[in-house]
Amino acid sequence: MGCYECCMRCLGGIPYCSLVATLLCFSGIALFCGCGHQALTETERLIETYFARNLQDYITLAYIIQYFQYVIYGLASFFFLFCIMLLAEGFYTTNAAKQTFGEFRSTMCGRCLSSTFIVLTYVLALLWLLVFALSTLPVYFFYNMGSTCHTIDDLTETPASINQLCVDARQYGLLPWNAVPGKACGITLSTICKTREYQMTYDLYIAAFIGAGITLMALVHSSMQLAMNQDNLRRLRSRAKTEGYELYGQLMRDRGGPCSGTQHRWCEMTANRSGR
Template sequence: MPRHMGCYDSCVRCLGAVPYVTLSATLLCYAGVALFCAGAHEALTHTHTLVQTHFARAQQDFEVLADFIKYFQYVIYGLASFFFLYGILLLAEGFYTTSAVKQTFGEFRSTKFSRCLSLTFLIVTYVLAVIWLVVFAFSVIPVYFLFNMGETCHTVHILSETTTSLNQHAWVCVDPRQYGLLPWKATPGKVCGMTMANICKEPEFYTTFDLYITAFAGAGATLLGLILYIIAATYNYAVLRFLGSKGIRC
């Protein structure tokens, strides 16, 4: 950087090299992963309690679900660590490519190796985005189930207030086996009538619902962050390839 440049010009030049889109994508990824990991971990713990208490009292009836909860909680720990490190790498790579594209600093040069590295990050991030799209889709299942259960409980309350006959609301049930959450051999498997309404009154039900919504929002934020990074990285890589094909060092 030339010595005659003033402090203002130096600051403007430094700020111009900041990869704002990549920085936003990194912050979104960090926030999204934090929400997803924290929400999903606690929601799974509460889910185990709800299922064991009300839907499948025998351990063998929800053994698969219990194993999934246990192992997925370990996966959550790994996800948090992985995205913390990967976010730092993405931010560093974004700073490099943005500086090279804008030709801000003379020491940043685009080489075949650096373009190959940028392409590798782009491909890995694309694969991660596809994986998180699947995670985002599956995270809506417990939210949908608990939302339906809450609405069904509301229906039971209305029926209990408008009629004195137990038969009117005893047929209103929620069955997690229909959602693939429990095997069909699980007993009782479903809850009906006022029994279900009493479950909905428990604080643990609303806590679990809120935690799953948090995890769902976190998965969406992470997916959005990855998409933002893909857009920025694709643009930077395309510009570097174009300048390289013209014989321009950047």
């Protein structure tokens, strides 16, 4: 076997769809976890600087942010291992389906493992759909804040109307109702929107939202790919069994021997398939 044939054989055994899904999952989780972690840190700084003057007003929020940051650490580690296992499963099912490395072999343990990965990936996709929906909440909050600031900038000629435009962090559950001041209005709010902290936090939440969407797309793609590989394995297993029956029946007919006893069923099935 030449070098070209060897390279083509190796390239033919690469599960490209699973590889794309793995890269999407890696990039999506990295974007979601990295940007989400930094966005939470910047959110705590914004609340502390502009919306709360007392530590007791935002200490609960600080604990919640710290808890979510620990969750992000766990998600990054889990999906790193899970994506590697998905890629390994893609190599196994693709090689078995394409018969790249020898004869077709599919054990009961391998089929059970593939089915388990399909179910697990499908459940993770449903759970991550909830994470994707929740990641829209901070984007919605900062979008409303930016829209209010844009309105304030357009109404600079009427100061009385400007002071009535506010963003209240207490309405979104970020602070308790007795927090002081708890909200920012007028020129103060417009100044906050022009700070580097606000712009960077807004961009980080958008990036985390995009990362959550990429991860969801990767999980759905992986679930469909694993199901398709499992279906290909089932078809190859059925084809191998049928070819075995036909080969045995043809051998018996070539020998001119009768089909009797335990051989009768195989010969009958072969005759029915061949139309003889």
